[in-house]
Amino acid sequence: MMQNNEMLSTMKHIKSTNQSLPEQVAAQINQLIIDQNIGPEQKLPNEFELAERLNVGRGTIREAVKLLVARNCLEVRRGKGTFVVEKTGQIEDPLGFAYVKDKITLAEDLMELRLRVEPWAAQLAAQRITDEEMPELQARCEEVTRIIRSGEDHGAADKAFHAYIAQCTHNSVITEIMPVITYSIEMYTHFRSKRLLEDTIRTHTQITEAICARDPQKAYEAMYKHVAQNQDGIDMAKQAVVEN
Template sequence: MEKLESRSLAEQAADNIEQLIIENRWTPGEKLPNEMDMVENLGVGRGTVREAIKILESRNVVEIRRGKGTFVCDNIGKVGDPLGFRFASDKKKLAEDLSDFRAMLEPQIAEIAAQKATDKDIEELQRLCSEVEHMIINGENYSERDVEFHTKIASVTGNSVVEQIIPLIAQGVSIYVDLTNHELAGTAVITHQKVVDAIRNHDSDAAYEAMKAHMKENRENLELVKKK
């Protein structure tokens, strides 16, 4: 690796460490070389390496574990709120916009998932679907499990770009559940199961229509909340 120029050393060092992670295929949870090895590899001082690591930590690329070292993050480069939605002042408008966004994408995602799902994927989807149903029936907070359900469908596509927008889908699910106060959730049990059944049967058209109906139901529920 070439020596770094004097301009923006910490930023350049951070970029080079990212490149090392990519080139060496360091996986989530894997420990990075120690500070002195980084100094020698990058040709910069210890202070610059430390600043670079802080930059990468802010990017959710690495995790600093005190007394143990620096490790590649589990969800490298991803953050739970990538677009800063938690700062939105009008949560209802945000929920509606996210619902519309999801309606544009998730039916197609379900369609592709129906084509690619393995028996193991289907088993996992059914487990999550059943757990959401159990939690709804018992009046429990099902938001996290619902996020897992939709996240799993997206991951089944095997599309790396789709996987990058999973945080947006997760935000949409979480905000929807919070706004509806877990009310109006009964029919979700039915539409979730229809999605899983269609994926199990590898019926792309049915999966598309089932997810489309689920998205429509969510949007209608938001309208009911809006009128309260």
């Protein structure tokens, strides 16, 4: 049972905010997950326990859980209970890019952002990559090359390569925002010419070699060159739209 001082602390928090009661309780549940180290795929206390711990009704608990489900923090499994999701809080398309009508302009806007962020991320990765991470980065680079050579769509593998570079920065914020920044990759890979595909293979190799050599300046320059070359892919996409 919840101690009196804990109950008073909870109620004080509830009264001191303008959020609705379910929103406040959702925040309390999040804190409970953190405090009790409830990890991905682990089960939360049941509805009765949560209501007692947080000193609110079961209906409020249900509403709070719905909010956390919508935020991709929790998953309700019928007949089994409520579980923490594997990638807490992460949403496939958090900014709603899938619903942007003008995809070409969106790609151009994202490219501006990529030119500012990704070279710096590559520079940081070169400074922080571990010996254990180097083979994986090399393998992801080789996988993009293999897929391009086979004539298949390499968009997903390309994104995975850039995501792993972000991981090698050991900066949790960069790791989380990289999928948003690289959203444009799969939007126009099918417009790339043979020359641009060869450029991708070459610059990916240069980026990988520079990072594994722990050369921040070369990593920065190679990534900048790579992202800048991708602008040609967008230009081709624009031209294709005009011609159609």
